[in-house]
Amino acid sequence: xxxxxxxxxxxxxxxxxxxxxxxxxxxxxxxxxxxxxxxxxxxxxxxxxxxxxxxxxxxxxxxxxxxxxxxxxxxxxxxxxxxxxxxxxxxxxxxxxxxxxxxxxxxxxxxxxxxxxxxxxxxxxxxxxxxxxxxxxxxxxxxxxxxxxxxxxxxxxxxxxxxxxxxxxxxxxxxxxxxxxxxxxxxxxxxxxxxxxxxxxxxxxxxxxxxxxxxxxxxxxxxxxxxxxxxxxxxxxxxxxxxxxxxxxxxxxxxxxxxxxxxxxxxxxxxxxxxxxxxxxxxxxxxxxxxxxxxxxxxxxxxxxxxxxxxxxxxxxxxxxxxxxxxxxxxxxxxxxxxxxxxxxxxxxxxxxxxxxxxxxxxxxxxxxxxxxxxxxxxxxxxxxxxxxxxxxxxxxxxxxxxxxxxxxxxxxxxxxxxxxxxxxxxxxxxxxxxxx
Amino acid sequence: xxxxxxxxxxxxxxxxxxxxxxxxxxxxxxxxxxxxxxxxxxxxxxxxxxxxxxxxxxxxxxxxxxxxxxxxxxxxxxxxxxxxxxxxxxxxxxxxxxxxxxxxxxxxxxxxxxxxxxxxxxxxxxxxxxxxxxxxxxxxxxxxxxxxxxxxxxxxxxxxxxxxxxxxxxxxxxxxxxxxxxxxxxxxxxxxxxxxxxxxxxxxxxxxxxxxxxxxxxxxxxxxxxxxxxxxxxxxxxxxxxxxxxxxxxxxxxxxxxxxxxxxxxxxxxxxxxxxxxxxxxxxxxxxxxxxxxxxxxxxxxxxxxxxxxxxxxxxxxxxxxxxxxxxxxxxxxxxxxxxxxxxxxxxxxxxxxxxxxxxxxxxxxxxxxxxxxxxxxxxxxxxxxxxxxxxxxxxxxxxxxxxxxxxxx
Numbered sequence: 001x002x003x004x005x006x007x008x009x010x011x012x013x014x015x016x017x018x019x020x021x022x023x024x025x026x027x028x029x030x031x032x033x034x035x036x037x038x039x040x041x042x043x044x045x046x047x048x049x050x051x052x053x054x055x056x057x058x059x060x061x062x063x064x065x066x067x068x069x070x071x072x073x074x075x076x077x078x079x080x081x082x083x084x085x086x087x088x089x090x091x092x093x094x095x096x097x098x099x100x101x102x103x104x105x106x107x108x109x110x111x112x113x114x115x116x117x118x119x120x121x122x123x124x125x126x127x128x129x130x131x132x133x134x135x136x137x138x139x140x141x142x143x144x145x146x147x148x149x150x151x152x153x154x155x156x157x158x159x160x161x162x163x164x165x166x167x168x169x170x171x172x173x174x175x176x177x178x179x180x181x182x183x184x185x186x187x188x189x190x191x192x193x194x195x196x197x198x199x200x201x202x203x204x205x206x207x208x209x210x211x212x213x214x215x216x217x218x219x220x221x222x223x224x225x226x227x228x229x230x231x232x233x234x235x236x237x238x239x240x241x242x243x244x245x246x247x248x249x250x251x252x253x254x255x256x257x258x259x260x261x262x263x264x265x266x267x268x269x270x271x272x273x274x275x276x277x278x279x280x281x282x283x284x285x286x287x288x289x290x291x292x293x294x295x296x297x298x299x300x301x302x303x304x305x306x307x308x309x310x311x312x313x314x315x316x317x318x319x320x321x322x323x324x325x326x327x328x329x330x331x332x333x334x335x336x337x338x339x340x341x342x343x344x345x346x347x348x349x350x351x352x353x354x355x356x357x358x359x360x361x362x363x364x365x366x367x368x369x370x371x372x373x374x375x376x377x378x379x380x381x382x383x384x385x386x387x388x389x390x391x392x393x394x395x396x397x398x399x400x401x402x403x404x405x406x407x408x409x410x411x412x413x414x415x416x417x418x419x420x421x422x423x424x425x426x427x428x429x430x431x432x433x434x435x436x437x
Numbered sequence: 438x439x440x441x442x443x444x445x446x447x448x449x450x451x452x453x454x455x456x457x458x459x460x461x462x463x464x465x466x467x468x469x470x471x472x473x474x475x476x477x478x479x480x481x482x483x484x485x486x487x488x489x490x491x492x493x494x495x496x497x498x499x500x501x502x503x504x505x506x507x508x509x510x511x512x513x514x515x516x517x518x519x520x521x522x523x524x525x526x527x528x529x530x531x532x533x534x535x536x537x538x539x540x541x542x543x544x545x546x547x548x549x550x551x552x553x554x555x556x557x558x559x560x561x562x563x564x565x566x567x568x569x570x571x572x573x574x575x576x577x578x579x580x581x582x583x584x585x586x587x588x589x590x591x592x593x594x595x596x597x598x599x600x601x602x603x604x605x606x607x608x609x610x611x612x613x614x615x616x617x618x619x620x621x622x623x624x625x626x627x628x629x630x631x632x633x634x635x636x637x638x639x640x641x642x643x644x645x646x647x648x649x650x651x652x653x654x655x656x657x658x659x660x661x662x663x664x665x666x667x668x669x670x671x672x673x674x675x676x677x678x679x680x681x682x683x684x685x686x687x688x689x690x691x692x693x694x695x696x697x698x699x700x701x702x703x704x705x706x707x708x709x710x711x712x713x714x715x716x717x718x719x720x721x722x723x724x725x726x727x728x729x730x731x732x733x734x735x736x737x738x739x740x741x742x743x744x745x746x747x748x749x750x751x752x753x754x755x756x757x758x759x760x761x762x763x764x765x766x767x768x769x770x771x772x773x774x775x776x777x778x779x780x781x782x783x784x785x786x787x788x789x790x791x792x793x794x795x796x797x798x799x800x801x802x803x804x805x806x807x808x809x810x811x812x813x814x815x816x817x818x819x820x821x822x823x824x825x826x827x828x829x830x831x832x833x834x835x836x837x838x839x840x841x842x843x844x845x846x847x
Binding site: 109 | 516
């Protein structure tokens with residue numbers, strides 16, 4: 001018996017001794033208090049993706065991912081979001097990858113509207129307080145606007161008093177740590193409407209007034225830090241680098257010899273500019289005498305331009321592309337100038353309140369070059385890049401995880417904490433059909 | 438009959454895992470394993486066909502030799518820079534084996550002949566399919582079996598030479614995730630599998646300096662293991678299948694040359710000490726290439742840089758004749774990794790190895806001897822990354838290897 005025991009324990013020892021036993025260093029909050037993490041922001045914070053808000057998108061919002069990492073360093077287990085009941089999207093349906101047939105009967109794979117029953121968006125204020133106050137569409141300058149619920153159905157779901165404002169709602173849940181990613185919509189609305197602007201002062205199609213932006217932003221930050229909360233401010237990405245503006249190239253007009261000749265005859269003022277191969281689209285431009293011209297290098301065509309019209313009905317060649325689908329160089333400059341002005345102010349705010357400043361603007365530029373994470377290459381390319389969802393503006397869960405990791409990196413650097421990074425690849429990217437037609 | 442059946446079943450055992458530095462496996466003889474991997478200076482038994490073919494003509498008689506190693510290996514990974522996560526590879530159990538038959542043509546004949554079948558290279562590492570490095574590797578299995586017919590000639594009393602031609606066969610089998618998801622979020626997978634073969638040689642010489650000192654030198658050539666027509670299967674969402682046609686591939690994995698100098702010193706009648714220095718020309722392994730027959734815009738040939746470095750390993754061992762029946766052995770070795778910082782991939786997260794070993798032999802009778810050894814092999818904990826995939830981690834691998842064998846003298 002004893003011998004058998006010896007032999008058995010010998011083998012047990014063998015097995016035990018071939019297991020690596022080193023322990024990973026324990027992550028540390030280094031004094032940061034994650035007992036009540038509150039996220040403030042817009043659609044990016046809400047988890048909006050694929051052109052709508054839906055439950056799994058919300059559950060994979062970057063604040064939810066950050067919360068899961070904060071739990072690893074002693075954060076509260078609870079993280080409450082104003083979740084929608086279903087997956088279809090609200091108030092409009094989300095996009096999914098699918099097959100669609102164009103006017104000429106050609107079937108191809110691309111984003112199509114989800115076919116499920118539209119979701120419902122009843123008011124959820126009774127479940128408050130929330131940890132995620134992301135409101136799709138909200139601008140920084142909207143944050144203290146009373147009665148904002150009337151203008152924004154997403155705010156209407158969250159606000160307990162429709163005549164009140166978002167900041168008043170957020171105040172009810174004093175944060176110990178907060179993140180704030182506000183300001184993108186203060187330029188994005190102008191960009192996605194083709195830079196046309198609106199004569200109505202305060203219209204979302206205009207770039208926000210700088211003074212108002214600063215005043216409101218300052219008020220929100222001061223409110224958040226009033227109880228000594230620590231946090232991070234994320235700046236405004238360069239919206240012109242997202243797939244919404246970069247997928248259709250300005251020189252996407254592909255011609256053969258005879259078509260080029262025809263166009264050269266049709267547009268004698270263009271100096272025989274059309275050649276076989278890639279050509280710049282003809283676009284509408286009321287500032288020139290003719291009312292149209294060829295697009296210039298660097299100008300952007302919006303993803304929303306009707307593709308069938310370009311492919312089959314002469315848009316961009318025989319018919320100039322309407323200006324609401326084009327960002328011209330002046331409009332792009334307006335966006336860049338405003339973004340820089342706003343971001344300079346955000347950085348000042350971060351310094352003034354000693355908050356972490358996450359430069360998402362620079363980070364998105366590195367993503368634009370292609371970013372490899374654990375064997376997967378991410379880029380801002382529409383659909384195949386993996387980081388941007390099917391609306392070309394918002395991110396996939398993987399894209400949000402990449403952004404969240406950058407936030408964690410900067411938070412760790414600023415507060416000397418070691419919050420663990422997220423395994424980006426465990427979240428979903430673009431989902432492809434399991435059928436072939 | 439019984440013996441033949443034993444040999445056959447040994448032959449069917451799966452070969453090999455990397456547990457020396459790189460994808461080398463240094464377990465071609467039980468006595469040598471017990472002595473820290475030393476064995477170039479002195480012909481201990483028929484396993485000298487591998488350790489130094491020059492020693493074969495020094496054997497007193499014909500010998501049949503069989504041994505098998507049971508290799509238990511596990512690797513731990515910890516995420517960096519903030520270690521929120523540790524993951525362990527699946528426990529790998531492997532059985533590299535050796536078979537040798539050989540000896541002098543007749544008693545006191547100057548010519549020795551023999552055949553060696555052994556597994557000097559290989560590697561295996563299987564992670565959970567869902568682990569964080571799944572798009573870099575999920576599992577890898579490299580196998581090789583060498584067949585080496587050998588001739589040795591005793592030039593004079595104190596000098597013998599030998600050499601053998603090597604035919605190597607083996608295979609590669611690897612799986613990794615493809616980051617394309619279907620409607621249910623299931624990721625794709627690539628599975629590459631193929632048979633490989635290659636040619637090489639193994640030559641050596643032994644010189645007896647005096648009654649106490651003996652020196653050996655051996656050179657095992659590089660063997661390029663070529664997969665000419667492996668099968669590549671891709672599992673992706675149906676809507677993308679035309680982009681990932683199942684196809685065949687070719688690749689080459691170089692098994693590096695090893696130059697060894699070994700010294701044996703007979704300290705007393707009972708005690709022999711030896712030291713081996715191995716120089717491995719790992720720089721042959723520049724990159725891992727997969728050349729697919731059918732390419733598409735997304736399925737392109739791949740080249741993963743490896744850029745291994747040449748390395749020297751150091752081995753020490755001792756042999757003690759306890760009595761007529763028993764001999765005791767012990768040894769230690771330092772086996773530095775050929776893998777440079779920035780190229781430490783989780784399919785072989787190598788680091789410098791420290792090795793301790795011991796063993797004993799029992800002579801049952803004039804014909805039969807049993808051998809047993811155990812080796813403990815650990816890498817130092819290494820914080821490293823594989824830059825091309827931006828995959829970072831802290832790794833450690835531990836291996837325990839019991840080794841059993843038997844010789845039969847004719």
